[in-house]
Amino acid sequence: MKKLIEVKNVVKTFDSQVVLKGISLDIYENEFVTLLGPSGCGKTTLLRIIAGFLDPTEGHVIMDGEDIARIPAYKRDVNTVFQHYALFPHLDVYDNIAFGLKIKKQPKDIIDQKVMRMISLVGLEGFEHRDVTSMSGGQQQRVAIARALVNEPRVLLLDESLSALDKNLRKEMQLELKEIQREVGITFIFVTHDQEEALTMSDKIVIMKDGEIEQIGTPAQVYNEPANEYCARFIGDSNIIDGIMKKDRLVSFDDADYECVDYGFEENEEVDIMIRPEDVDIVPRNRGLLNGEVKSVLFKGVHYEVMVETSSGTSKTVTMHVTKSRDVENAEAHEKISASSFYMDLEDVESLTDSEVIARANAQAWDDKDEFVSLTKVAYSLKPEVGTYPCTFGTDAGTEITVNINVVKPQVIKDESNEEVIQAFDFYKTAEEIKESVALDTDLIRWADAYAWSTEDESRVEIWDVKYDFDDENISEGDYPVTFSTQGREIKVETTDAIEEGQRIGLKWNPEDIHVMRKSR
């Protein structure tokens, strides 16, 4: 194949914002190239530079050995299919397609011949004199393709051209576009953010991110051997795991070593490991490479998407004391008051304020019209040592309630292997409060003041799971354990076999299913 377009170190800045950071790319004759990336990665800017709608700030675009970076769009041997087609609303289908030929002042009979050939290529026979504005998205798309192709360009540029179509039509057009490309035998440069589209149609995929090229390769290459974590996440579904390359063909994660086929890394280099969900097999427990528990099963049509937890997160169990309603009634003043005892961290004693005490005890008073009455008395005396201290809340009318503040040592659990710390306290609640809760998990986290962070950088870690063994609709007084935990290692598996949540299973894969990638800078 002959090299057709050479993009050399193209830089583009808009108002001091760098959109393309030195792009170099070779495009060959008769190739279907896809520029793939999320919005804002510069793919459309690159396309517009090739089309000639934008001038590069630096660098060259060479076509057939000639620098075309400063040649205006209308003189280039390149045509574009726009994102929203940009069909001329004042012209019918025929005249839209004939536009370029009329500009070139071609004889009428030649125009007619070429236009009709294009109309039949895109399957719009009989629509020649339709008004383009009244056509469907798919038909407009075909007109736009025909309008560009009729000029017999060397390169056809397609800017997110399928994104406005619905899913089924898009799939149909993907195949059709590929078909048209094969038939006319010219280079197509297609811009999209849809990885599936890119995999289906391309000969070559260019993955872009933040104005730079991350990887160039065939669909199979970018799928099976992504250059880095970004590419792996962008194309297809994947499990990406932090690991260490022990030596050539041996990688380690979660305290276990696994065989692989990758080599050429430094000894003990930190790497990203990718395993595709469809490469993982579910086997009976202890028969695979590692064991796990099924956390969730999602039905996806052809397959089930199963999340398997292979190592648990950091967890902490606390006691929930469910008590009777503690309302104290003051009949004379027609007032009621309530509050609950609570646990608190020894370290927080020094900085405790009255309003915080009210909030933690959930203290409130109200009159017989259900209007809140303000709490004017908050009496307690705390020493900075472990112990139980009484605390009294009261109103102006003399309605009072006394509860306990239990000062305890910090309730944290440190998990060295996960590099995480989790904290949670015991707490008191009434059965009503539990029954009234709309989002119980969230409330439990709040009531227990459950919180987890990473020991590495103190960043917050989400409480992933709240476990309890009571029926919140019919709870009675007593003590109940509640366990909070962070997310452990979860591996996504795609399987066609039905499997149930909670099942304990083994996971297996072949050494070549593991793909090891260098950490990106």
Add this chain to the structure above:
Amino acid sequence: MKSFSKMVYPYVVWAAVMIVVPMLMIVLYACTVKGNSVLTFQFTFDNFIRFFSDPVFPGVLWRSLKLAVITTLICIAVGYPTAYVMAKLKPNSQAVAVLLITLPMWINMLVRTYAWRGILSYIGMSGEAKVYVGMIYNFLPFMILQIYTSLSKIDPNLITAAHDLGANNTETFKRVILPLSLSGVVSGITLVFLPAVSSFFIPKLLGGGQYVLIGNLIEDYFISTGDWNFGSAISLIMALIILVSMYVTRKIDRYTAQEEDD
């Protein structure tokens, strides 16, 4: 939506009483003989015959049409480039430009025309030229705004697409921008030609007594002479001419929009 449609009733009543009834009365007056009694109608076409048999009246009509047509053409000639430049400005500057164009309209038309009378006599301009200056000055903003609106509505991608298909700036203007802005030109024509053909106070103020137009004629017959029947006949002739010219303009718009290329 249904409940909202009832809100149109007051306007329907208003239109019936204030527009349809007076129109019918004009037709009635135009086709009857002058008389004191309202009850005896004597139908006649004498009023129309009188208009066309006297060479003075068709002459006035011709002059009015000529004034309106020339005013409209100059408004297009001046307004189109102005609107085109405006539409190419940055969004902020566009807002300022629209403000500047509409600013004179904040002052009463009559006052502005009086001001022009002073200015034009001071610089020694006379007769017909003064009328043209006044007319163009007053009607130009309408033309500019209509064309500007239609130009700014054009999707910039269409212009990019034209370049992509090999059209240079001239070709792009001829084949894409102009045809797509024609609707603005047509509504501009409607907004300029109609009031221009029947305007009477601008020619009266700026042209002095000598420059009689069809509007002045109608005014005279109704107010000074008191011949409502003949005045109505002239009004009716005017109305028909306006109707025909509007129809023709619309036709041209549709025709050019479709057949632009061939």
